[in-house]
Amino acid sequence: MEETSTSPLPAAFLDFLKENDLDPSIYAATDSTPRYVRLKPGYEADVEEIEAEIKCKLEKVSWLPGFYSLPPDVQIAGSQAYKTGKIYGIDAASGAAVTALDVSPGNHVLDLCAAPGAKLCMIVDLLDGLGSVTGVDVSQHRLAACRTMLQKYALGDICRLFVANGATFSLIPVNVTSESRSDSVDRLKEWTSRKSWKERKKAAIAKQNAAAELVQRCQEPELIFYGLKSGVVGFTKSEIYRSPSESELLSYGYDRVLVDAECTHDGSIKHIQKFESWGWTSLQRRVLDAERTDNLTVLQLRLLTNGFRLLKSGGILVYSTCSLTVAQNEDVVEQFLKDNASAELQEIEAARNWPCKSGRIPKTLRFDPWASQTSGLFVAKFLKLAE
Numbered sequence: 035m036e037e038t039s040t041s042p043l044p045a046a047f048l049d050f051l052k053e054n055d056l057d058p059s060i061y062a063a064t065d066s067t068p069r070y071v072r073l074k075p076g077y078e079a080d081v082e083e084i085e086a087e088i089k090c091k092l093e094k095v096s097w098l099p100g101f102y103s104l105p106p107d108v109q110i111a112g113s114q115a116y117k118t119g120k121i122y123g124i125d126a127a128s129g130a131a132v133t134a135l136d137v138s139p140g141n142h143v144l145d146l147c148a149a150p151g152a153k154l155c156m157i158v159d160l161l162d163g164l165g166s167v168t169g170v171d172v173s174q175h176r177l178a179a180c181r182t183m184l185q186k187y188a189l190g191d192i193c194r195l196f197v198a199n200g201a202t203f204s205l206i207p208v209n210v211t212s213e214s215r216s217d218s219v220d221r222l223k224e225w226t227s228r229k230s231w232k233e234r235k236k237a238a239i240a241k242q243n244a245a246a247e248l249v250q251r252c253q254e255p256e257l258i259f260y261g262l263k264s265g266v267v268g269f270t271k272s273e274i275y276r277s278p279s280e281s282e283l284l285s286y287g288y289d290r291v292l293v294d295a296e297c298t299h300d301g302s303i304k305h306i307q308k309f310e311s312w313g314w315t316s317l318q319r320r321v322l323d324a325e326r327t328d329n330l331t332v333l334q335l336r337l338l339t340n341g342f343r344l345l346k347s348g349g350i351l352v353y354s355t356c357s358l359t360v361a362q363n364e365d366v367v368e369q370f371l372k373d374n375a376s377a378e379l380q381e382i383e384a385a386r387n388w389p390c391k392s393g394r395i396p397k398t399l400r401f402d403p404w405a406s407q408t409s410g411l412f413v414a415k416f417l418k419l420a421e
């Protein structure tokens with residue numbers, strides 16, 4: 035293959051691309067995709083000041099409110115604007131996936147693969163203090179980064195974060211069923227990062243037994259953060275950890291669910307190019323391992339299915355991945371639609387002027403990295419019909 039000789043990509047990755055009918059040349063050229071930032075609502079008047087600080091113009095993304103593009107080499111992490119939480123680093127395609135979710139203030143939203151949390155923060159901003167956000171991720175350290183982000187941007191009030199397996203997570207927003215509250219001394223108080231001696235001792239023991247903890251974590255969600263208005267404070271553990279019945283979910287499930295599923299990340303050109311310095315062997319291990327990619331599509335279907343189960347009747351779910359393969363996108367969607375009669379694929383109205391094209395299934399969308407000048411992303415939107 036001609037690309038093999040000119041491209042630094044390893045043979046295994048080229049094989050992966052070939053198997054999935056993807057063109058390797060998209061990784062061969064230097065990535066000229068702009069950087070994107072989202073302005074925190076309320077800081078619109080600060081744009082000029084931010085431009086002066088980072089010494090470049092913030093170009094408004096015409097098709098996505100609140101988003102700006104920057105040349106790819108501009109660094110924002112050291113800027114005051116970033117450190118003080120006026121701007122977020124988030125790709126425009128990611129912003130599109132959140133926009134597709136049609137979040138309105140008052141919604142109870144579940145983000146089933148939430149970490150590190152760029153999309154979750156955008157969801158919280160869209161809620162404008164009303165409703166709740168439940169963020170779930172299987173990785174404790176990635177979810178801890180999400181918690182840090184919520185605190186940095188002062189967005190924690192209506193959020194709760196659970197380390198849990200999104201494929202089996204089964205908790206609903208508490209405050210929608212608050213009538214069931216009973217008097218108890220064990221109500222949860224305001225969340226604090228300070229730990230008591232007892233808790234520190236418990237954590238030390240748990241650390242020694244990390245493997246067992248991992249297994250247990252997969253069984254029971256671990257609440258690692260909650261805000262004052264997240265529907266946790268004042269409730270008992272048993273109220274929060276109560277498993278809803280299937281019929282209860284139809285009325286008291288989430289209004290919106292985002293399943294931004296774990297994937298091979300091959301659509302994120304910037305991410306793949308980073309492996310040049312991280313080492314191609316880690317790409318092999320983390321992305322290409324055949325068993326892992328086979329398991330991934332099973333996991334993606336399970337995450338999508340469980341996210342949909344937790345959605346209330348009339349609710350909206352968005353499934354997205356940053357993979358360009360059909361196996362992780364259209365094939366998963368096709369199987370899901372076969373298995374779930376109450377799922378209806380929806381047109382994404384907001385996408386009329388987005389720089390994306392249809393996926394292989396009508397109504398699904400693909401952001402092609404070069405054509406859209408964003409990171410690659412697949413997006414599908416579903417409505418849960420009344421049964």
Ligand SMILES: C[S@@+](CC[C@H](N)C(=O)[O-])C[C@H]1O[C@@H](n2cnc3c(N)ncnc32)[C@H](O)[C@@H]1O
Pocket residue numbers: 128146147148149150151152153154170171172173176198199200201294295296297333
């Ligand atoms: C594409 S990333 C999510 C990015 C995130 N939505 C954001 O905007 O920052 C996928 C995430 O899925 C998480 N993940 C993998 N397996 C999972 C599972 N079984 N349940 C929940 N999360 C999982 C990974 O830890 C990773 O953080």
